Each structure stands twice: as C-alpha cells, then as structure tokens.
Amino acid sequence: MIQKLDKVQKERIKRLEPALKQAAKRGDLQTAKSIIVDLQSIYLPKGHDAKLMMAKNRLFESAMEAGKLDFAERGLIGVRQRVNNRTRVYLEASSLLAICYLRQSDLVKAEPIIQEVLSNDQVIKSQPKREEFRKQIITRFDQEGALFAIKENFAQKLDPKEIQDEAGILIASSKSEEDLFEDIGKEVPEHAINILLRIDEFSKNLLPSAERLKLPPPKQAIQTKQVGKTIFSSVKRVLYKSLCDKESDIYQAWYKQGMGAILNKYSIGIAVSEAFINLGIGVKALAVPVIALIMKFGIEIYCDQYAPTDIMGMR
Template identity: 55%
Template structure:
C-alpha cells in the first residue's frame, strides 16, 4: 500500500532538511549528516514514507564511505537494500555504493556480484539512452575506485612537499598534458593495472553485446595514458574539497593572491601528499604527476573540470 500524500508541514520541513543534508554530504560533514537524517526520519517514518527516507540514508552512508567509515557504510547500504524493492532507483544506488565500498576495501570478490546486479538491471532506468549513460559512468567509477584503492600499501615512499613540487614544476615546463597523464599511468604498479583490467573486463561482460561495443575495451583501458587519466579522476574524490571549497585556505589564497602565492606556499603538493597519505598511498612519481597536472590546469580550471559527481546526481 502506498503511503499517504505528504502534509504541508512535512513538505516544509523536508524543504529545509533535505537540501541541508545534501550540503553536509558535499562538505563531508558526517556528524551533521547523521543528525539531519534523524530529523528526516522523524518526519517521514510516522507516515510510512520509507523509500524517500532511504534516499536520505543513501546520502548519509555515502558520506560515511567518503569519510573512510567503510564498515558503517556497508552495514547501512545493506540495510537500505533490505528495506527497498530491488526494482527501485534507491536500491540500485545502494547496490552501486555498496560495491564501491568493497572496492575501497580491495574486496573484489564481494564487489563483483553487486557490480553484476547493478549492470544487469534493465528495469529501474527505463530509457535506453539514460540507462547506457548511467552504466558507462558507473563502470568508470568502479574502475577508478578499484584502481586507486589497490595502491594502498604499508611500504610508502617518503614524500617531501618541496621536492614533489619542484619536480612537478620541471615536468610542467617540459611536457604536455597527454605526456603527464602517461607519466602518471607509468607510475602505477602492474598489480594495480591488473586490478583495473579485472574490474573493467568483468563490468563490461555484464552488458549486452551491442552496448559493450560502444565502450572502450578493457585492453584500451590499460593503455598507460588512459590509466593515468583514471587515477587522476579517482584522486579528485579525496582532493577536491581541499583545493576547491571556497572556504578552504588554498582556494582563498588562490582567489585573493593568485596561483604564484599558492605555489610559493607549497599548498598544492601539501594537499596532494596529505590526500594520498590518508589513503595509505605513498608513490612519489604518482604524487609528482598529480601535482604537475593541477599546476598545468590551474586551480580554476581544475575545480570546474574535475568536480566529482555524486552518484545520486546522475538521476
């Protein structure tokens, strides 16, 4: 039985709470997101609006995932899947995000059945064009997540901000964008490239043949320049806010004083090293190439071109 229509009072409260939750999620403010979801639950649960509540819970657990609280996120997404019908968008999104959680734990065996479930679902997104676009973007996301988190290692190189930025500056002065992406790809160990191939190959095998032919083959995906682009795209999820949040020190310095001051203060190399270190990644050549690309693009272009997409924004 469908729940009753929302009352005007419910609509008014949700008009305030749901955008606030989205804002908290984008800012990575997990504690505020938790508090807001409790408020949203108090609005929706008494009248049985569970599906809409689960949408908010997906956003909460995605925030937890992005905050590194993977076990909390996994249990949350499992709960959402259990409480929603398989042929709903909220269930599809929970399944996708749950797969990403497992990829972030480098648990590909648990991720693959979920990847298959997501990519074989023909019912939730009825438009062929929109379904193919969703699948394309989701496969790219699976590739990015699996490859980046495969780089986590206890054997990290020591990364010095001055050294990384100085070497990045030399690369910017002598190489073009494509060459830097290739250098980034070449910095990725073979085992991580093999994981990229495994994830991409498995994902694309879930698609109908005609749809699969529209996408690059797994062999093309492990071209070293393409690998570099995949890694750079994945790093943005942990780096974007520190560079592009208008309230961040780096952004404020760039906005008020220009890129030269940002570079003089070694802000970019510090942000990259901190972000990679937080993931347990310490590959010097990777850090140098990422810093070089950000310098090459500049803060403004980077922030416009590489803003991460929230999965629920693909609706």
C-alpha cells in the same frame, strides 16, 4: 500508509536535503548523521520510507568519503534489505555497496554486486538513460578499483615542498597534459593494472553485445595514458574537498590572492601529500605529475572539470 507532508515539513526538507548532499560530498559524517535524524522525524511518521532510504544512501556515501567503510557497508546492506529491488534507491545502494567493497580491495564481494547493478534492466526504463548510467558507473568502478589497488600498507609521507618543486620542473620542461597523464600511468604497478583490467572486463562483459560495442574495449583501459587519466580522475574525490571547497583555505587564498599565493605556500603540495597519505599512497613519482597537472590546469579549471559526480546525481 503514506501521508502528505505539510508546508512546514516541505520547507524543512528543502533546506535539509541539499545540506545532506553537501555533507556527503565533503565526507562530513557527523553533519550527515544530524541531518538524517531531522529527516527521519519528518519522513517516518508520514510513511515516506523510500525517501528516508534515499537520504540514508547519502549518509552512507558520506561515511565512505570519511573512510568509515564498515559503517557504510552495514548501512547499505540495510537499505537493500528494506527497499524493493526494482527501485532506483536499491540500484543506488547497490552501486555504493560495490564501491565500498572495491575500497576495501574485496573483489570477491564486489563482483556479485557489480553484476547485479549492470544486469538490472528493470529500474531505468529508458534505454539511452540506462546505457548512460552503466557507462558512468563502469567508469566509477574502474576508478575506485584502480585507486585502491595502489594502496600500500605503510605509505611513506611525502614532502610537500619537494613534490611541488619537482612538479614545477615538469611544467618548465614543457610537458603537455597528455605527457603528464602518461607519466602517471607509467608509475602504476602491474598488479594494479591487472585489477583495473579485471574490473573493466568483468563489468563490460555483463552488458548486451550492442551496448558493449559502444564502449572502449577493456584493453584500452590499461593503456598507459588511459591508466594515468583513470588514476588522476580517481584521486579527485579526496583532492576536491581540499582544493575546491569554497570554504577551504586553499580556495579562499586562490580566490583572494591568486595562484601565486598558493604556490608560494606550497598549498597544492600539502593538499596532494595529505590526500595520498589518507589514501595509503606514498609514491612520489605518482604525486609529482598529479600536482603538475593541477598547476597546469589552474584551480578554477581543475575544480570545474574534475568535480566528482555522485551516484544519486546520475539520475
């Protein structure tokens, strides 16, 4: 039986849930675990299982961002087992589980979950909202699939100074943003493009025809420039923490001293090289135009335009 929360409990939740959201965004698994323990002590005795499971989705999202995919997979399967399959919490857990499988490069496991997510007409009652959710989640599936398709088993470490200097040369050559997206797309291997097409085609074919026709056709997803945009958007989840977290060294340096200080210390080159290594990507020709785009946008615009969205934030 669900019991009402008292004023003190509500105040604690008001502090804890935003902190959990931020921990998930940063991939701060230890903080997320600690917050879940506190929330559990509030929600469980009062019978608020659904709210606890919603919070646990955040926990397992933070686990994915921290690279703890096995932990996230087990947890998300557990959430799906505990909540009604006609609830938003179930839909979100399923979406996260599909992403988890994509990050494991396991399309065989991902596709049935993607099908379940995109075939669900019951949870989001409003058709416009349902269509918007599906549009956004397909974009996310594309990004995750493409990014993890270019992973390498033995990615070589990139030289931050070298790649940032080469990015500076690209900018000096007066290349436009569209040219730089094209440069990224050209370096994506054929097998990764095929995976991107497979995911996009599979996802869109699950939609009703009227809804499908409102979205770009799958062939458009694998045009060189669009592939570049997909890859650039997909790395933002890792880069955003380094470049845009207001507590990060790079953001603080930019805020206090301007872009010049960051460039002189090769901070963007360092951030991108570390992000690529964490992702298992050692392709210099991919890293250089990514850095060039960030330099061209500037930290403020990049952080504003490329802030990663989370599944629960799509409500």
